Every structure is written in C-alpha cells, then in structure tokens.
Amino acid sequence: MARRTKEEAQETRTRILDAAEVVFHDKGVANSSLEEIAAEADLTRGAIYWHFKDKAELFDAMMQRVALPVEDILERAGGGRCDLEPLQVLRRATADVLLRTARDTRVQRVFDIAYHKCEYVGDAAGVRERHIASQSECLKTIESAMRACVESGALPKTVNPREAAIGALSLVSGLIANWVLAPKSFSLERHAESLVDIWFRGLATAPTAAMECPAKAIVKRLRK
Amino acid sequence: MARRTKEEAQETRTRILDAAEVVFHDKGVANSSLEEIAAEADLTRGAIYWHFKDKAELFDAMMQRVALPVEDILERAGGGRCDLEPLQVLRRATADVLLRTARDTRVQRVFDIAYHKCEYVGDAAGVRERHIASQSECLKTIESAMRACVESGALPKTVNPREAAIGALSLVSGLIANWVLAPKSFSLERHAESLVDIWFRGLATAPTAAMECPAKAIVKRLRK
DNA sequence: TAATTTACATACAGACATGTATGTATGTCA
C-alpha cells in the first residue's frame, strides 16, 4: 500500500490507539495480540511496530492519552481559582471526577482496563511506577487542600489532612473500580455527589464519645 | 518418582497453591507459566495437571482458599451475634477487614493479585462473575445492616441504606487496593479505624444547608 | 500377594505471538 502523508500517519497512530483501547478492554491486555489490534484498526502489525516499540509502549501511550485530562481536574481544583472556599472546591472536584467517569465512555473503558484488565508487573512495571507516582502526587494535592481547609477553619482541627486525603482518594477510586466492574449494580451519576458529601460531612463532624465503640469509650474514661 | 500417600498428595496440592500465590504475585497471572509454578513447588507440570484442569482452575482454587475467611467476617457481623448495637457491629466488622489485611501477609498477597495482577476476562471470566456475585452479596449484607441501623434510629432517616453500603464497600476496597499497591505510602493499621469512623460519622450526621455547595443551597431556597 | 489405581514425571506435537528482516510505493526535498 501507498505511503501516507504526515497527517494521515498521525491519524493512523490515533486509530491504533483507539483499536488498542477496544481490544484491550475486550480481551485484556495480556490476551490481546498485536495482530488483533492491527485488524481492529484495519492495518497490519507492521504499522504498529512502526509507531510503537512493542505492546508495552503502546499500552503506555494509550493510558497517558486519557490520564492527563483526569489529572488536570484535580490539578486545577487543588491549585486553582478559588481560595475563597477551598472546601467547596475540593468537594466539587471530587464529585466531578466521578461524574466525568459516569458520563464519558472512553474514560470508563480506560478505567476498566486500568483496574481490571491489566497486570502491573513485568513489561508494564513502568506503568505501575507511574501509577504509584501519579497517585502519590494526587494524594499530595488533596492533602494540601485538606490542610488549607483545616487552617481556614472550614474543617475541625481534629482532622488529619493526610488521612482525610487518603480516605477521599480511596473512596473515589474504589467507587470507580466497583462501578466499572458492574455498572448496573448502581447509578454512579445519581449517587456521586451524595457519596462525596457523606465523606466530607464525616470530616466536618468532630468525633464524639457517643459515636465511639463502647469498649473504647470505657477505656478512655478509665484513663482520665 | 514414587507415588505418594493420600495425605502427601494433599500436601502437594497445598504446595502447588502456595507456589501459585507466590509466582502469580511476582509475575502476574498471565505471565506466569505452569512450568514456573511447578518449579517453585519443586514439582513438574504433571503434578499440576493432576490436581487442576488448567491455569484458570488453579487460580480459582487459590482465590477461594482465602476468599472464604474474609467473607465470613462480614457474614458473621451481618447476620450475627449482636442485635443490640448493629451500628457498632458493622463498624467493627468493617475495620476488622482492614486490620486483618494489614496484618496477614497471605491476605495482602492475594488482594494484590486480585486487584493488580490478574485480568478479569476470557479464561478468568468465571472469576469475574464470581467476584461480581460475591461483591453483590457482600453489598446486600451491608445494606441490610445499614437498614437495620436506620430503622432502629441508630442512623438518621435521611440515610439511604444502599448508598451507604456502596460507599462503605468502595472505601474499604479502595483503601485495600491502594495500600497493597504501595504499602509504604501510609500505615493501614494505624488509620483503619479512624477512616472507618469518618465514614460512619458522615452517615450519622444529617445534611445541613451549611454543608452544601452554595449554588445548590441557593437553588433550594428558590424552590421553596 | 497379585491386580489395580494413584500420583506424579517425562516426552512430544501443535498453536500462537513476537520480533525482525525485507519489500515497496509514495511523499518530500534539493
């Protein structure tokens, strides 16, 4: 077949990435052959090997293509525009990640691949490292936002910013992971805001003896 | 080599399962060959094929071996012994799953495999179904416990039991998934109870206008 | 104690998937 122009080559690259998304999602990363991906894109393996070194690099490129926009949401929320009510900004950003996931098919597919259809080992070790690093950075962003809320008095002093961030991040990633695994089990879109609200109410409410486990309360009283 | 007695054969089976755990955790399920697993157990593939039909069945057996005790924790807490304070029982059970994970190396390995080192597709489709089914049942248990708390007045009427259960499950599974991915990023053992408490405080606290996003509050006021 | 079954080890054939080498027609540029 004839050689394509540079723009057409870029389109070919995009088609390969799109095909990889579909095939990876369908059969899992390890069980997908480059042959299948090429066929899905109406190409041959030659095209894939021209644009990417191997399957790992293709997978990598596919992930980064959607990882950036999602990270941007948190980035903008954390750094961003509104120092007036950092708590509300954080809540909104958190809920937005869920809502964006609930609405964007591509984001869903990629989250599904990331959570349930790839293995973070061996060839994809780089991906694992990057996943951890990106999560760690995300954690830092949320943590500093939480800290700001505590210092501004929007959250009580009893809140541990890092702990609050860990919980928020885990809640969100857990919700996404569980939902993409079985989207029919509940409506992420309907419950997103409410679920986030529950977490932030928990943070905003100072712990009371009544809430504690009786045994612990007794221990505490004895210590006094 | 010589034929073993029945008890020795059972021990061989166990050794295979142990080896599978280690190798799967090391190289991922898809990238592990039965040859490697056999070598890890000081056996040959013949032994594996004698005890298990194929890799999928081996993986399956390995998962079920640890899945049962974990499910039991929730089962006992949900059905169980204490109708006096269902809320405390539920909180304790939730925290216990986290603490057990934080302390038991085997549970950690298997969670790590389940969350980050296997693909829920193709051969393992049965595993995926079972994962979904088990999670759905787990959800039902938590949900009915939540409902009981609402009806007994331990939680406010405004709490949607299913939503509360979804959040709790997602928080726990998200925490476990994130922690086994990077155990050094935070101490699960130290924060487990506190994190669970935050969630339950969020449930116990009725929503107030002050907590809501200003825009939403305004919309609400306009509707009145 | 002889026959049979069990619990493996060994040997073999076939199926893929990968990576690379090579072919080729067309843009691109001097």
Add this chain to the structure above:
DNA sequence: TGACATACATACATGTCTGTATGTAAATTA
C-alpha cells in the same frame, strides 16, 4: 526530476506455552 526517507505490508525464524499421551513406581485393595 531524481534521490532519499517515510509509512506501512509481507514473510520468516524463533521461542515459549499448552495440552495430552505415555511411562512408572509405590500405595491401596481384594
């Protein structure tokens, strides 16, 4: 307009894994 680089397609050699078939020595049973 020719020479070279580009963007693929095609062909091939290789390795690896799987499943199964077969071998075998000891445990079990009658």
